Each structure stands twice: as C-alpha cells, then as structure tokens.
Amino acid sequence: MIFTQKDGTAQGVAKQRLIETLAGPDARVINDPYAERFVIGPGIIKLMGHKLSIWLGQKLAPGFHEHLISRTRFIDELIEKSAISGTEQYVILGAGYDMRAHRLGLPSALRIFEVDQPEVQARKRSKLPKDLANSENVTYVSVDFTHQSLAEQLLAAGFDQSKPTVFTLEGVSQYITKEAVSSTIEELAMLTQETRSTFFISYVDELLDKDPEACFGRGYPNPAKRAEAIKSLSAKFGEPWISFYTAEEMASVLSRSGYSIKENVTLEDLNAPYFAPVGRTLPENQIFKLEHFVVAEG
Numbered sequence: 530m531i532f533t534q535k536d537g538t539a540q541g542v543a544k545q546r547l548i549e550t551l552a553g554p555d556a557r558v559i560n561d562p563y564a565e566r567f568v569i570g571p572g573i574i575k576l577m578g579h580k581l582s583i584w585l586g587q588k589l590a591p592g593f594h595e596h597l598i599s600r601t602r603f604i605d606e607l608i609e610k611s612a613i614s615g616t617e618q619y620v621i622l623g624a625g626y627d628m629r630a631h632r633l634g635l636p637s638a639l640r641i642f643e644v645d646q647p648e649v650q651a652r653k654r655s656k657l658p659k660d661l662a663n664s665e666n667v668t669y670v671s672v673d674f675t676h677q678s679l680a681e682q683l684l685a686a687g688f689d690q691s692k693p694t695v696f697t698l699e700g701v702s703q704y705i706t707k708e709a710v711s712s713t714i715e716e717l718a719m720l721t722q723e724t725r726s727t728f729f730i731s732y733v734d735e736l737l738d739k740d741p742e743a744c745f746g747r748g749y750p751n752p753a754k755r756a757e758a759i760k761s762l763s764a765k766f767g768e769p770w771i772s773f774y775t776a777e778e779m780a781s782v783l784s785r786s787g788y789s790i791k792e793n794v795t796l797e798d799l800n801a802p803y804f805a806p807v808g809r810t811l812p813e814n815q816i817f818k819l820e821h822f823v824v825a826e827g
C-alpha cells in the first residue's frame with residue numbers, strides 16, 4: 530500500500546467512513562460522501578460494497594468499524610448541538626480527512642479551524658472538490674502538536690478568544706506523547722479563559738496493555754491477540770500508539786486545565802442508540818470498547 534507521509538491512519542479512518550456511507554441512506558449511521566477522495570483504491574471498496582467490506586474488517590477485529598463510526602456520529606451530534614446552542618468557533622484538532630465542516634450543513638456563523646500537520650493538510654486540500662459547501666468558513670492551520678504552539682498558530686489564523694468554542698481531538702491522543710496531549714489541553718484552556726468552551730477527546734484505555742479482555746465485550750474472540758494486532762497495524766502505518774490513560778488520569782489531566790468531564794462513553798453505550806434503529810445492533814461478543822469518547826466543559 531502507498532501512503533503519503535504521515536497520513537496512513539487518517540486514510541484508515543476515512544476508509545471506514547466510506548464503507549459506512551456505502552450502506553445506503555436507510556442502513557447507515559453516518560454519511561460522508563467525500564471519504565472516497567482520500568482513500569487509496571476506493572473503486573475496489575465500492576465494488577465490494579458495505580457488507581463484504583464489514584465482513585473482511587471483522588477478520589481483523591469485530592466491532593472495530595462500528596467503534597470508529599460511533600465515534601464519528603457522537604462528535605457529529607456534539608457539533609450540531611453546539612452550533613445551535615451558541616458556539617461560534619469549532620477547532621478540529623488533528624483533522625486528517627474529517628469533512629464535518631462540509632458535510633453537516635453547519636450554520637455559516639460557525640467559524641471553523643482545521644488543525645493538522647502540513648503534509649496531511651496539503652494532500653487533503655489537493656483532493657477537495659471546487660464547489661465545496663461552507664469552504665469560506667474554514668481556515669487551515671498547520672501545527673505539529675509535539676513541537677509547535679497551537680495557541681500561537683490559532684491566534685495568528687484569526688481565532689477569537691472572546692467566542693464560545695468547541696474543540697475536538699478525535700483519534701489523535703494515542704499517537705502523541707502525554708506531554709503533548711497535556712500541553713495542548715493547557716493551550717485550549719488558555720485560549721478560552723474569557724469564554725466557555727467544550728472539549729471532546731478520545732483516548733485509549735490503558736487496560737489495552739494491562740488487561741486486554743476488559744477492553745472487549747464478554748466472549749470476544751482472542752482479545753489479547755486482537756489487541757496486539759490493532760497496535761501493530763498502527764505501527765505498520767508508521768504511527769504507533771504510544772499514550773494510554775485510565776479514566777481517573779484523563780479526568781485529572783482535564784481538571785488541571787479547568788475542564789470537567791460531562792460524558793465518558795464507548796461503543797458499549799452507543800451500540801443500541803446508533804445501531805438498533807438501522808437493524809445492526811452488535812452482539813456482546815463483538816463489542817470493541819478500548820477507546821473512550823469524552824466530552825468536557827471548561
């Protein structure tokens with residue numbers, strides 16, 4: 530497989546959004562008509578279709594697809610709710626090939642900043658269609674969280690410290706050091722000290738290393754082997770998982786910056802609300818709950 534520098538995992542997530550979109554309007558949980566632009570070999574995936582692609586993915590890890598899709602849906606809902614309750618800025622941290630800015634029909638009053646590494650942003654921008662909904666409200670900000678100041682770059686790009694803001698860090702914390710996660714959160718708090726902010730962060734449970742069985746539903750096949758396979762897949766893409774948290778540790782990192790947790794959920798909580806309405810509820814032995822989805826307010 531060919532990956533441009535640094536975008537292997539961003540492509541991986543876009544691929545799952547493409548697979549979900551192929552389920553069609555009555556059976557899908559999210560809709561991302563742009564995902565196919567960022568994936569290598571979209572024609573083959575489209576030819577295989579939703580069901581066969583899901584079946585193949587289950588060979589690697591049952592529930593992995595549904596876990597990623599429930600994360601996307603959870604954040605879609607958070608952003609839609611925030612936009613109607615007075616949030617004026619949305620900062621997508623580690624945006625990769627996230628197309629929320631364009632696919633959700635967000636109000637034009639919501640100013641959006643997409644933050645990622647320059648190489649990934651350049652590839653994304655080269656793949657965007659010309660007449661893209663809401664493009665005039667999106668500003669790209671290049672930042673490497675491990676050695677650049679997010680606050681400096683955001684302010685230089687026109688971030689307004691007086692406006693209520695929502696930040697999302699989706700599928701990123703596991704790839705960067707705990708120091709980089711903490712300093713990023715401190716910068717968010719500093720940027721929004723005059724106003725209210727909401728912060729979404731996903732994190733991988735440290736039980737993945739210590740007690741893999743606890744990260745899956747009862748009866749999940751070979752949990753320790755699957756945990757290793759998932760970790761080595763990310764490493765193979767050149768982006769190994771390096772940071773894991775307990776719920777207490779995440780709460781304490783957030784509270785040091787003045788954020789308190791409002792929700793902490795996994796696929797186990799979202800399985801019924803998201804997948805039952807489309808007749809795709811997962812059985813207990815396919816639940817994949819090693820990554821948590823946290824909403825905090827500050």
Ligand SMILES: C[S@@+](CC[C@H](N)C(=O)[O-])C[C@H]1O[C@@H](n2cnc3c(N)ncnc32)[C@H](O)[C@@H]1O
Binds near residue numbers: 535538543623627674
């Ligand atoms: C798994 S992808 C998730 C992308 C997107 N949030 C999504 O869910 O579709 C991880 C993203 O984090 C970005 N990332 C990883 N390390 C980074 C760093 N040090 N600074 C900025 N972005 C980083 C990658 O470029 C990639 O786009």
